[in-house]
Amino acid sequence: MSTLRPHRRKSLTAAALTGSLLAVLILSGSAAGSPDPRALRPGIPGTAFTWGSNVEGQLGDGTTVEQSTSPTPVCGAAPCTDPLQGVIAVSGGGGHSVALRPDGTVVTWGDNTHGQLGDGTTTNSTTPVRVCAVGQVAPCSAFLDDIVAVAAGAAHTTALRAGGTVVTWGLNEHGQLGNPITTDSSTPVPVCLTSDCGYLLNDVVSIAAGAEHNLALHTNGEVDTWGDDRHSQLGRPTSTGQVSHVCASDPFDYCRPLQNVVSVAAGGDHSVVVRLDGTVQAWGENDLGQLGDGTTTEQLVPVRVCDTGETAPCGAFLSGVTAVAAGDKHTAALRSDGGVRAWGGAGRLGNGTGDGSTTPAAVCAEGATAPCADLLSGVTALAAGGGHSVALASDSTVLTWGGNASGELGNGTSGTAGSNAPVHVCAAGQSAPCDGQLTCAVAIGAGFSHTLAVIRP
Template sequence: MVRGRLGRTAALVALGLAAAGLTAITGAARAAAVAPGPALTWGANFYGNLGEGTTTHRSNPVAVCAIGASAPCAAELTNAKSVSAGERHTLWLLADGTVAAAGYNTNGTLGDGTQTNRTTPVRVCAVGAVAPCASFLSGVTAVAAGNRFSLALLSTGSVVSWGENSGGYLGDGTTTSRLVPGPVCAVNGVAPCVAPLTGVTAIAAGSTHALAAAGGGVLAWGSNYRGRLGDGTTTDRPSPTRVCAVGAAAPCTSFLSGVTAIDAGNHSVAVAGGVAHAWGNGLTGELGDGANADSATPVRVCAPGTTVPCGSFLSGVTAISAAADGASFAVVNGVAHSWGSNFRGLLGDGTATNRATPVRVCAVGATAPCASFLSGVTAIDGDSHGLALIGGDAVAWGSNTRGQLGDGTTTNRTIPVRVCGVGTTGPCTSYLTGVAAIDAGNTSSAAVIAGPPSADLGVTLTATAPLLGTTINYATTITNNGPDATTSGTVVLTLPAATTNAASATCAYNPATKSAACPIGALQPGASATYTVRASFGVLTTGPLTATATRTTSTPTDPAPGNDTATAACTAITSLVIVC
């Protein structure tokens, strides 16, 4: 069920990538940051959560409608970066850092300030906005859809939440539902909270609880039924609490550390030190420690083939997911593993046998007992069914009662099958390719197709002036926020009209336009380049001196032009005194 996913791989969660323009991914955002692309959905559509304008279930992938469109939609949502499918609603993180939502909206699950279900996407309102909202949530780097609540991680490292809150799922210190986003409290905050939660690098939303990764540890809030918050108790928490270390007892004085991935279903999972950990519900084996019992603090997941008590543990884990239907998934060396409930083939091992310790998921087309296994996996997720991403191809297994496997049927599958391509009907012979992100809802699925290569170039401009003189030194910095490398481009520095001359080692000055054109070369994601220009002014110059730097061209396309311009203001006080 999860959620959260960076932009949200429950799959690979690389914490701390937000600063480079990448999404810290957990549960629902199941893939590294990619160029924004088309959004697809399939499966159950009771409340319009597929976002295609109807409430008709779909056993083949369909395109999601654009914001504001109505069925039959002529315009489609084509700028999605990641997706999170909840039990009854779906969230999409868009290229501009805003969020779209569709589906069930009782108690404000969609965050648009109303309680009206939506069959096509609507924008999530800004914090504190009132419907009809004129301002919208922005600066978002990851989203997570729970059962009837939602989370978003902001570029500031803070978290906002909205929707149903009867069990404290919103983490704001109350049990009051919210129709628009509001801040999650700091650890152990008491309402009204005066300090927000900060320093968060990843989020996940389960059925009735939420997780956040911060400072190498895990924070949890909401329902603590059967110990899913991992604090050693079963006491619900309306604000974040720290997850205990393995073997700790409440009140805990040591806490889980070295965490690189998290996810939540009806239990919780994390990767710490490369080892899979789990806590909470455990009666169907979803904790993977062989005990078939609940645990209110984390336990290590056993290695495949070990016997209880386990002496070796599942290590080298690069992706992890908690399915709300009582199972867990992980990727080790590119191979998919599963454990827990095997209802309707949820584990994908060709059987219906529950597993208290990990087994490998069978390869597409294999026959039980399987001799070949699902490999080359880069993202994985699960709920009532499993989803995996292999080289841009989506595969699925498990329950298919509402078409959530996307193979054109409603036949349950104990072994993975390929997801059909868009435009197919019924059982298919053409398949979905070019997939960049996946997520499994309760009985639905969602994907984002990789768009064309793009590179978000951010521009900053600083100006400094000598203590006494008639010059200003301008430094224009271009930062590639990804997801792809740049090959070429230009940033133009428009100098103050009073400029008499300018010099630069890297930029070409045009005295007619009082501007300097600076070539942008190859820049890898996360890399920066700085261009310096010295402008001169006459000795009689006084008054404001404003310069503007603008990215005018770049290859590949810049998907986020909002950060393409920067301004620096100085003032000439006297002929020899310029203040910047």
């Protein structure tokens, strides 16, 4: 049996980047000591736009019209007379959406079957509602106001507070709320380190939410996980879903915590991190090669992601990575040169083919076909959804690739074919063939079958 040792408090000097199941937010971690909300809540305020599936109201446009194939503004409130403005970050879940505002407040919309909107009810909402404060019951009179990052899981939501603690709400079937309660919660509860909640998870600078599990990156470069562990996505030899360290390896009697992590992402049932040296490690479910180690074998603790073109057993490993995004069955990595590598399930990699890959493949330039002569470049942020990926380009446009059954690519079309190479997202309200592109984007997010973006004024 492994021994999980207490947290070490040695600080790691590095920027921290966070991703989500279905979403990635660019977040700067504090350089040392306690988290600094000024560093953790960057972003240019803008208007929230969404596209893709809307069967649960996750587009926030005041309707449940089945889908939108190009961007539509999220309503500011009901009735829908003005768009939702003053947003700095967005995240998408299975059927709900989350937006963070500069004042630290959070609004949500869409599916609320398990309380994942955090408004004290289990009533779906097609327009944004405010997330209640910890300890409130509906109708809430106080609301969260110190949040610096948000991440949406399949049916739960996770938020990082300015002081470095974490709160969660929504589905709790597999302990994904990280709290001693055993039922769902429609308002935020703190993530705890002990069964009596006498000690809270703290010193966190970055978070990620998978389908039913979570990751938290600490100031010292170590990672904690909690929630569902049916596919080893918590990254440790023990089967407990309580909050605890990710192990660096699988020794017989001792868990040495994984260290020097600067970026975390959570997929459907797998987890991915970037190390300080720019290499990538992953663990959990691997049925379609989403761990990138050249195999389809589930991994209990982190394994290194192979380099492009390698086959198992790999002799070279991916490097120069600054951030990662994890989808349901695929993973994408952003390199320091602005290029992107992807691996996992077929039709999700953007490599010009409809094939999957158990090791990283280079994402092609817009519209290219294999073998691609040109590769995607100039990318500044990534997000990954159920079967699609999203990239924010340095020119503030947005590109997508992968599945498009519900219009989640935003290129004015929908259907089962999707796109094997990146396509530009159309300007708001357009349909194919679009004569304009979405511009002035400053943040992106991806739900299971919908996509989000923040557009600056």
